[in-house]
Amino acid sequence: MTRAIVAVAAALALVALAGWLFGHSPIDLLTILLGGSLDETILKAIPLLLTGLTIAVAFRAGVWNIGGEGQFIAGALAAFVAARFGLAAALAASVIAGAAWASIASLLRWWRNAPEVLTTILLNFIAINVLGWCVNGPLQESSARYPQTDAVSIALPQIGDVHAGVVLAAAVAVVAWWLLYHTREGLRLRATGFNPAAAKFAGVNVEAQIFRAMAVSGGCAGLAGGIELLGVTHRLFERFAAGYGYSGIAVALLAQLHPLGTVVSAFFFGALATGAGELQRSANISATVATLIQAVVIFTMILFGRRERA
């Protein structure tokens, strides 16, 4: 917890300093950065929460799922195709597609010992190109003018000014917490990540455990893609994933891989993304400061993580 606060403070201080060096008022900068609208913050936090859980669940099982980006796309594509069968079907399809896309990596790991770090990255590229093909070809809008799909016929219901995905994402976080810390499945999963040899000795089928963890992890990313499609963009286009898969790493690390912490951390990064957009509009400071802060947070977490363990 202290670590997380130090990391956030360090990152904000660094950005304020950088802004000051280039002649911006650090106070104004931080006020705008942290003062984004609540609705937009929540909208941005939803996919971040789910991709953060994607990372957290996989890390807890000791595997790397850098494939959030690809699973996000797979989920959105499946939701788009299944949209004609209704909302529930579309959301279910997105979870299944995300889990399936992640399972390719765990299958290859189990079958050929292919490192999932590399296969998940490769699967990202494959998904991005498949999406590119879809929006230029079979799924292109009927007017065929831009490389994007038609708008989906269904959408998530609105709750106030945000869509119902917020409830879903929060529920998933609670379920993930319950799964990890209050079920045998979660105990086995964490044991696998903590010490696979010991877990195996204690009778855990490590390979099967990793397989299930990756599926759950990918399912979260897939759901994020489905929710983003049905709640925010309503269409698919080439740059649909927008880095959520990678941002999830910062979200999960700031939360110290705890599912409930991920809620807070996603909210923080969502606020940051919103504020950074506002900063670019009103003060002409690049919105990439949000990315900069993610990076500094990760580095500080690593730095202090070491000291805590030592």
Next chain:
Amino acid sequence: MILLAITAATPLLLAVLGETIVQRSGIINLGIEAMMLTAAMTAVLFAQGSHSAAIGVLGGIAGAAAAGALFGFFAIELHADQIVTGVAANLLALGATGFVYREMEQSAVFVRAVPRLRVDVIVPLAWIVLPIALALVLWRTMFGLRLRACGENPEAVERVRLYRWSALGIESVLTGIAGAHLALMLSSGFAENMVAGRGFIALSIVIFGRWKFKGAILGTALFGIAAAAQYALQAMNRGIEFHLLLALPYVATLLILCGIAGRVRAPEALGR
């Protein structure tokens, strides 16, 4: 057209060569993207400041080395997770260069035409000279043997960190030249996120090339030609299928990784 494709793929090849060396020493550096992007920016700054493209290339190397040093500090010295460190380095470079670029967008540095090398010596350097030199170092010297040993069985090597830092240093020089080539020769200056995933592509070509320099050249050439063909076909308005074709190198790499398309063996201690 092939020559054009080869020229366009030159930064990619340099990155692949650098990453091959680094992975041979047992490190996965996902931060190549960060090194190239930083290099692209510092190359432009140095080239504009000195009105010399050659100084620009040196500036690029300095930029890449700075990003590499950050990665090395966390990954080698602190023994932090290499994947997390690499991803964070990429985010940092993306954020920092984006921020600086926006602040200085209107200044002469980024508006004025960049100085260029009169003859593009980097292309033959990357495709002929460097692969031969690096192959000799890696396979025919004691230094190369020990460097590879760090990637196979680090417990058997004294001063593992020295060799890993050396490998990272070599990669810094290569990715620095790559970033400079990208900014000064292939485009007319810096643009946000201009490396555009080349780092990750380089990573997959390293596997595709099975951690060998011959494979690196072959893989990069194939990839470069495929990418050039994509633009040509897009211009002829038949670009749709090419998104699928573009996915092919990754599918191929995936298959290679699984040992389906030939045998492959990664350095034993890669990532540890």
